[in-house]
Amino acid sequence: MKIPKRIQPLVDDCLVDEVIRSLMSGKEAAVYLVRCGNDIRCAKVYKEANKRSFKQAAQYQEGRKVRNSRRARAMNKGSKFGRSQQEQVWQTAEVDALYRLANAGVRVPQPYGCFDGVLLMELITDHEGQVAPRLSDVSMSAEDARQGHAVLMQYVMRMLCAGLVHGDLSEFNVLVDEHGPVIIDLPQAVDAAANNHAQWMLERDVNTITTYYSQYAPELLGSQYAKEIWALYENGKLHPEVELTGHFDEKEETADVDAVLQEIKAAVAEEQARQQRLREQTETDRVFF
Numbered sequence: 389m390k391i392p393k394r395i396q397p398l399v400d401d402c403l404v405d406e407v408i409r410s411l412m413s414g415k416e417a418a419v420y421l422v423r424c425g426n427d428i429r430c431a432k433v434y435k436e437a438n439k440r441s442f443k444q445a446a447q448y449q450e451g452r453k454v455r456n457s458r459r460a461r462a463m464n465k466g467s468k469f470g471r472s473q474q475e476q477v478w479q480t481a482e483v484d485a486l487y488r489l490a491n492a493g494v495r496v497p498q499p500y501g502c503f504d505g506v507l508l509m510e511l512i513t514d515h516e517g518q519v520a521p522r523l524s525d526v527s528m529s530a531e532d533a534r535q536g537h538a539v540l541m542q543y544v545m546r547m548l549c550a551g552l553v554h555g556d557l558s559e560f561n562v563l564v565d566e567h568g569p570v571i572i573d574l575p576q577a578v579d580a581a582a583n584n585h586a587q588w589m590l591e592r593d594v595n596t597i598t599t600y601y602s603q604y605a606p607e608l609l610g611s612q613y614a615k616e617i618w619a620l621y622e623n624g625k626l627h628p629e630v631e632l633t634g635h636f637d638e639k640e641e642t643a644d645v646d647a648v649l650q651e652i653k654a655a656v657a658e659e660q661a662r663q664q665r666l667r668e669q670t671e672t673d674r675v676f677f
Contacts, residue, residue: 432507492550524559533604557593612636
């Protein structure tokens with residue numbers, strides 16, 4: 389096929405030998421099947437900011453740290469240079485996340501580098517060597533659904549252990565090969581400690597995946613993995629080997645109505661006593677003077 393303009397520099401630099409075909413085009417990037425020497429890989433070409441349909445990008449970028457102070461100032465001002473730097477941060481965020489998550493025990497594609505907005509990474513294949521299907525295209529038994537769901541809950545937990553929340557996890561950005569789920573699409577991954585929306589995003593990720601698997605195993609809808617994982621995180625008890633249960637006991641303290649009424653009565657009596665003392669003091673002052 390004709391070499392896309394954005395991939396041409398990689399061909400010129402001998403990083404890519406051939407563009408085989410287009411794999412998909414999503415809201416943030418277009419993905420191509422390419423040959424690099426004897427290896428078949430993916431080339432993810434990020435779309436420019438004005439062509440992306442990914443909503444609320446600023447919400448996801450909250451808390452991302454930029455070490456270079458000049459770059460940080462430019463990004464805050466929104467200058468032309470700052471916007472270009474913001475794009476670079478958005479693109480390199482996925483590479484950084486892929487390395488961090490692989491080290492944390494989460495199955496993700498292996499990255500080979502990001503070059504001018506083009507990410508080269510491992511091609512995930514099925515047992516026949518074909519491109520692995522998305523979770524959304526896979527039918528399964530109830531047992532397979534329970535197992536797949538449990539694996540992804542472990543991955544969500546390990547991601548949080550690594551300080552990250554996917555932020556857009558669904559059946560459309562999970563691939564399934566012969567060994568199970570593989571998480572993809574991470575440029576919007578958020579810093580759990582620095583982003584005020586992290587808890588909400590984690591809950592949405594978990595609920596979206598749970599809802600999908602529940603069509604095969606309805607009992608999964610009753611699980612409370614998001615609350616369990618976040619509570620462990622907040623209490624400093626989350627670690628990569630923790631055994632999740634899917635259960636969470638919310639502590640609901642029932643109001644003691646009688647105690648509240650007693651306090652109100654005591655407050656009223658105290659005020660009445662204070663008013664009585666004032667009246668008595670007034671009468672005493674009149675007699676004295």
